[in-house]
Amino acid sequence: MKPTKSLALTKPDDWHVHLRSGEMLPKVLSDTATSFNRAIVMPNLSPPIRTTSDAVLYRREIEAALEKNSDFTPLMTCYLTDETDPDDLISGFTADVFSAAKLYPAGATTNSDSGVTNVLLLDSVFSAMSDAGMPLLIHGEVVDHKIDIFDREHKFIELILEPLRSRHPNLKIVFEHITTKNAVDYVRSGQPDKLAATITPHHLSVNRSDLFAGGIRPHLYCLPIPKREQHRIALVEAACSGNKRFFLGTDSAPHLIEEKESSCGCAGVYNSPNALQTYIAIFEKNDALDELNSFASLNGPEFYNLKPNTEEIEFVKRSSPVSIDDLVVGSSRVKTFEPPFPLFWTAK
Ligand SMILES: [Zn+2]
Numbered sequence: 001m002k003p004t005k006s007l008a009l010t011k012p013d014d015w016h017v018h019l020r021s022g023e024m025l026p027k028v029l030s031d032t033a034t035s036f037n038r039a040i041v042m043p044n045l046s047p048p049i050r051t052t053s054d055a056v057l058y059r060r061e062i063e064a065a066l067e068k069n070s071d072f073t074p075l076m077t078c079y080l081t082d083e084t085d086p087d088d089l090i091s092g093f094t095a096d097v098f099s100a101a102k103l104y105p106a107g108a109t110t111n112s113d114s115g116v117t118n119v120l121l122l123d124s125v126f127s128a129m130s131d132a133g134m135p136l137l138i139h140g141e142v143v144d145h146k147i148d149i150f151d152r153e154h155k156f157i158e159l160i161l162e163p164l165r166s167r168h169p170n171l172k173i174v175f176e177h178i179t180t181k182n183a184v185d186y187v188r189s190g191q192p193d194k195l196a197a198t199i200t201p202h203h204l205s206v207n208r209s210d211l212f213a214g215g216i217r218p219h220l221y222c223l224p225i226p227k228r229e230q231h232r233i234a235l236v237e238a239a240c241s242g243n244k245r246f247f248l249g250t251d252s253a254p255h256l257i258e259e260k261e262s263s264c265g266c267a268g269v270y271n272s273p274n275a276l277q278t279y280i281a282i283f284e285k286n287d288a289l290d291e292l293n294s295f296a297s298l299n300g301p302e303f304y305n306l307k308p309n310t311e312e313i314e315f316v317k318r319s320s321p322v323s324i325d326d327l328v329v330g331s332s333r334v335k336t337f338e339p340p341f342p343l344f345w346t347a348k
Contacts, residue, residue, distance in 0.1 A: 010297035016249030033072035048079035052092030181234035198249025201278035240288035271337035
């Protein structure tokens with residue numbers, strides 16, 4: 001296969017990833033560290049990473065699982081609960097253990113049972129974070145099961161996020177893995193150094209109909225759930241616009257195949273091996289490859305007050321589609337995300 005085209009990017013970072021722990025960790029970490037220099041590591045282990053000392057131990061576990069000579073840096077996050085101690089949180093942030101804190105409404109997604117039951121309980125934590133300049137990362141869905149699953153993100157804006165931002169106007173917030181035009185418009189209305197959003201490769205690639213194309217597709221099931229096509233198009237426009245409020249976060253979330261193909265399958269898409277390739281395909285289709293470097297490699301560090309990476313990563317476009325391999329974990333597998341279009345780009 002001869003390369004037909006090439007593309008160089010500043011080495012990207014992943015601003016939202018699940019690396020898990022134990023046997024899964026070295027496998028998925030290797031896929032992340034191949035494509036990304038740094039990653040915001042989600043704290044929803046079981047039990048979650050709730051204190052500075054939890055994060056020190058988890059960071060050590062990640063560093064020990066890295067391949068020799070890897071210069072990958074994990075950026076740790078704190079899982080907020082009703083009991084989070086603001087002093088421990090801020091001392092972890094000032095000591096460079098924590099890069100951010102994550103708000104999961106209780107019960108919103110995988111391992112979120114100890115999440116926050118009422119955000120008002122955390123006002124002293126948010127004030128301390130705001131004063132320290134510590135970013136708050138939000139899984140933005142209401143958890144009231146009376147509210148339709150497809151409405152939970154846009155209801156969250158009105159019921160939780162807007163009141164929270166009015167109480168803490170200086171708090172830096174990342175609205176994670178947004179899925180709706182409502183979220184895109186809302187993020188556009190904020191100050192760029194105070195409100196940003198990550199967008200995943202799968203939410204740029206699939207809409208809610210794809211979840212049921214020809215039968216139920218458990219490997220596309222994730223939370224927030226993909227929405228109508230008009231919302232997917234709004235996400236693509238936001239990512240491809242170059243607007244600094246939007247940046248890369250894969251939300252790559254591995255589950256073993258038997259946890260996905262089940263009578264009650266887990267939410268999560270494993271995309272680390274081909275996330276960049278999928279983003280490239282989306283930007284190329286939309287004639288926006290010139291904006292990809294901002295989205296993938298510049299906007300995130302700027303929001304987090306970090307320098308962009310200095311090295312580059314190069315991709316080439318093949319003349320025939322690249323194969324997508326699953327990840328072998330022990331005697332099981334993790335299915336890698338397959339976008340509903342072929343991928344031709346591969347790292348050189
Ligand atoms: Zn996530």
